[in-house]
Amino acid sequence: MTVFNCKTASKRIGSVAIGALSLLFALAYSKASTADECDGFGADDYLCGIPSAEDLVQVPESHWIIASGFALPPALSLIDSRNKVWEPLYSNTRNRADHDEEQFSECPGAPDPTTLLTHGLDIISHGNGHSTLYAVGHGGREAIEVFDVYIAGPDSKPALTWIGCVLTPDGLEANSVAALRDGSLLATVPLEEGQNFAAAMQGTVTGAAYHWSAKEGSWNRLDTTAQPYANGIAVSADESEFYIASSGLANVTAYKLGEAMDAMWSTATLPVVPDNLHRNSEGQLITAGMVLEYPDCNPYNEQGEVELALFASCPRPYKVLSLDPDSQAVSVVASNTASPVFSNVTMAVVVDGTLWVGTFGGDRIAYRSVGEAVK
Known part of the structure; x- marks a missing residue:
C-alpha cells in the first residue's frame, strides 16, 4: 500500500489530454444535431444542449438531477426532471464559494469555472436540506471538488456553494469518487503513470482505487484493487464493502471496506x-455502457x-444494467440501438419513474x- 500526502502532491496536470479528447467527441456529436433537431430515437427522447453529462446524481428527496460536464x-x-429543462449550475456567472479552510486546509482555493471539467459524482445527504456533492475535477488542477447543495423544499431550486477540494495524489487523473460518512473518499484512477487505454482493454492492470483519509489528510493506493481501467465506484449503505466497475474486464468486483480491502466476488463478463x-x-448497483463488439464499428487499430478515439467516435448500442450485490444477478433496465446523435453512454438514474441516461x-x-416499479 503506497501512501501519498496531499502536502507533497505533485503539480503535474494531465487533464489537458482528457479535455482535448472529450472536446473532440463532443464536437463530433454536436455536428449531428446542428439542424435544430432534438427528435427522439427508439424509446429515447432527448434533452438537448447540455454538454457531455458524464455522470448523473439525484439531489436527495427532490426531482432535481445534477450532471457533470466532461468536455x-x-x-x-x-x-x-419534471419540466425537462436544464440550466448551468456552476459556471463563470454562477460560482458561489465559501471555502471551509478548517476541513480543506490543503486546498488552494475555488476552481476556475471557465476551465473546470467534471467527471464522476457522488452526493451525500445530511437530512436537513443540505447535501455534499463530490465531483472529480479536471482542468487547471486534478482534484475532488466539494460543494454544499442546499434545497429548502422539494419544489425549491437547489443552491450550490463550493466549499473545498482534495488534490489527487501526484496529480493523477481520477475518474470516479465515492464518499464515506466520516468525510473520507474512495476514488478510482483508471490509467496510472505510463498506462494507456489499449493496454487496459487487453486486460493489463492499468490503475486502482485510492483512499483518502479525512483524519490523516493523505491518500493510500489500495493495491488489492489494481485492475484494467478501474472506472465507476460505489459504497454499500452500511459501508462494509465497496464496488468497482472495470472497463477493461467488463465486470464489477466487490471489496471489503476496512484494513484488508480484499476482493469478495466479481460478476461474469457484462454485455457492455x-x-x-x-x-x-x-x-441495487446501476451502471451503463456501450456494446464493445458491434459489427458497424471497428474499435481496433492496425496493431489490433x-x-x-475509434471506440468513441462510432455510435454504438447501449445498455443500462442493474446488479444485485447479494446474488450478483444482473438485469437489463434499458437499452437502445445505435443512434447517430447519442452514444458514449456512461450512467443512468431513475427519478419519479423516468430513466435519464x-x-x-x-x-x-x-x-x-x-x-x-423501477427505482
Missing part, C-alpha cells in the same frame, strides 16, 4: 463496457488494439419512462 463548461448542470457505478435507493461525449442526454 465543455458549465462544469455542473442542473436538470429539472461498464462506466460509472451508483447504488440506488433499493440497494482497442483505440479510444448520460454520455461522456455529446450535446444531449436521453430519457424515457420506465414505470413506477
Whole structure:
C-alpha cells in the first residue's frame, strides 16, 4: 500500500489530454444535431444542449438531477426532471464559494469555472436540506471538488456553494469518487503513470482505487484493487464493502471496506463496457455502457488494439444494467440501438419513474419512462 500526502502532491496536470479528447467527441456529436433537431430515437427522447453529462446524481428527496460536464463548461448542470429543462449550475456567472479552510486546509482555493471539467459524482445527504456533492475535477488542477447543495423544499431550486477540494495524489487523473460518512473518499484512477487505454482493454492492470483519509489528510493506493481501467465506484449503505466497475474486464468486483480491502466476488463478463457505478435507493448497483463488439464499428487499430478515439467516435448500442450485490444477478433496465446523435453512454438514474441516461461525449442526454416499479 503506497501512501501519498496531499502536502507533497505533485503539480503535474494531465487533464489537458482528457479535455482535448472529450472536446473532440463532443464536437463530433454536436455536428449531428446542428439542424435544430432534438427528435427522439427508439424509446429515447432527448434533452438537448447540455454538454457531455458524464455522470448523473439525484439531489436527495427532490426531482432535481445534477450532471457533470466532461468536455465543455458549465462544469455542473442542473436538470429539472419534471419540466425537462436544464440550466448551468456552476459556471463563470454562477460560482458561489465559501471555502471551509478548517476541513480543506490543503486546498488552494475555488476552481476556475471557465476551465473546470467534471467527471464522476457522488452526493451525500445530511437530512436537513443540505447535501455534499463530490465531483472529480479536471482542468487547471486534478482534484475532488466539494460543494454544499442546499434545497429548502422539494419544489425549491437547489443552491450550490463550493466549499473545498482534495488534490489527487501526484496529480493523477481520477475518474470516479465515492464518499464515506466520516468525510473520507474512495476514488478510482483508471490509467496510472505510463498506462494507456489499449493496454487496459487487453486486460493489463492499468490503475486502482485510492483512499483518502479525512483524519490523516493523505491518500493510500489500495493495491488489492489494481485492475484494467478501474472506472465507476460505489459504497454499500452500511459501508462494509465497496464496488468497482472495470472497463477493461467488463465486470464489477466487490471489496471489503476496512484494513484488508480484499476482493469478495466479481460478476461474469457484462454485455457492455461498464462506466460509472451508483447504488440506488433499493440497494441495487446501476451502471451503463456501450456494446464493445458491434459489427458497424471497428474499435481496433492496425496493431489490433482497442483505440479510444475509434471506440468513441462510432455510435454504438447501449445498455443500462442493474446488479444485485447479494446474488450478483444482473438485469437489463434499458437499452437502445445505435443512434447517430447519442452514444458514449456512461450512467443512468431513475427519478419519479423516468430513466435519464448520460454520455461522456455529446450535446444531449436521453430519457424515457420506465414505470413506477423501477427505482
